[in-house]
Amino acid sequence: MTETANILIIDDDETILDSCSQVLKREGHIVKGAKDGEKGLELFKKEFFHIVLLDLKLPGLDGMEVLSVIKEESPETPVIIITGFASIDSAVESIKRGAFDYLAKPFNPEELRIITKKALESRKIFFENIYLRTELEKKIEFNMVVGKSKVMEKVLDIVTRVSPTESTVLITGESGTGKELIAREIHNHSLRKYAPFVVVDCGALVETLFESELFGHVKGSFTGAFETKHGRFEVANGGTIFLDEISNISLNIQANLLRVIQEREITRVGSTKPIKVDVRILAATNENLADLVRKGKFREDLFYRLSVVPIHLPLLKERKEDIPLLVDHFLHKYNKRSNKKINKVSQNIKKALMKYDWPGNIRELENTIERAVVLSKSDEIELEDLVYHGIRSGSSLLDPTDGRYKTLDEIEKEYIKTVLQAQFGNKSKTAKILGIDRKTLLAKVKKYNIQ
């Protein structure tokens, strides 16, 4: 079933006007006719039409001029040109000027039905594209890289310059400093922005599975390979692949990866046929790759290929002046998400947030604000919404409370609790931050009876 559309036909030939009208009305459309360009435009400006059928040879105002007025007023309206056999050239010219397509006379009802259907479809796609683009822009707004500090300015300057190129970029920085965000930023500002951005976590799978995840496999290449599978490189074709935690890949896969970069082709596991891929590679790690190269755990040639442009992201505590900006940014983001209007953050709180060291970096700050927005009962963030996060105003762990200094055990307990909460109970991350191994942490958690 076709949807009802409003259609305007501008043609001085009465028989064409009538017959087209009849065909389209039978399709369920609402049709209006005009016998010359002036009347046609008058109608067009007064009423709403989904599509226009336009004769090129008209008395008075010429069809081509009518076309340019319509396209200027509403570029989304498809205009179908009706033309005599003798004037195919001008029909072609009209398409150059924005007409959707043309119908050469004489045409039969079926041709008319098909072309109007296509025109209506193209109108839909036009709006879908606008929708997708605005959705994308919105996403970009929320995923904006915030930061005015000197170090971030430098980072953003490199990002701006490297984005439109095809260079491989190696992004380094500790957990939560924004490596993935920067990778997305580079993709979103590249010529590949409307193509896929594919994230691969290089630490997530065992080697054999990982190889097929990256390059795909053919049916029967190993037990469990029931069907041919497209690897992430094929999925990312035309776009960007982001190899996260790149330090985790085995020497064997490092060799394969090097080949992809050099030859621009992949081979599925179990196949010998190379497949061309056009993919830009971005990689990230929170380890020191140069160190791994020295230890023989990472190929030197691959290291140089990956780090054509290196970008290092600073710790949040090294750019505390960005904290107030980030707080406002995350407030805006989580207000929108949770339909709240919390816009007051006292100076006191901002100070407390700037005093804290943020071992989990921006991710920790973001989680803190999200939590505070969700928990807040007023239009203001209260200190108590933050306090059990280890963030406190004024008083520090080291200040005397109730007139006495704390014991070392008390401080240790409090500090472990603080970091554990900031890491949302993640013991491995907490242990790493505290510089002890997991076992020791578990023992201490037990000793101090920390929940």
Ligand SMILES: Nc1ncnc2c1ncn2[C@@H]1O[C@H](COP(=O)(O)OP(=O)(O)OP(=O)(O)O)[C@@H](O)[C@H]1O
């Ligand atoms: N400069 C920034 N401005 C705004 N938001 C940021 C910024 N940097 C990071 N974020 C946000 O902080 C969170 C963590 O960032 P991201 O995931 O990019 O870090 P990461 O370095 O990849 O961390 P990990 O090593 O743990 O994977 C994300 O939600 C991201 O949007």
Ligand SMILES: [Mg+2]
């Ligand atoms: Mg990450």
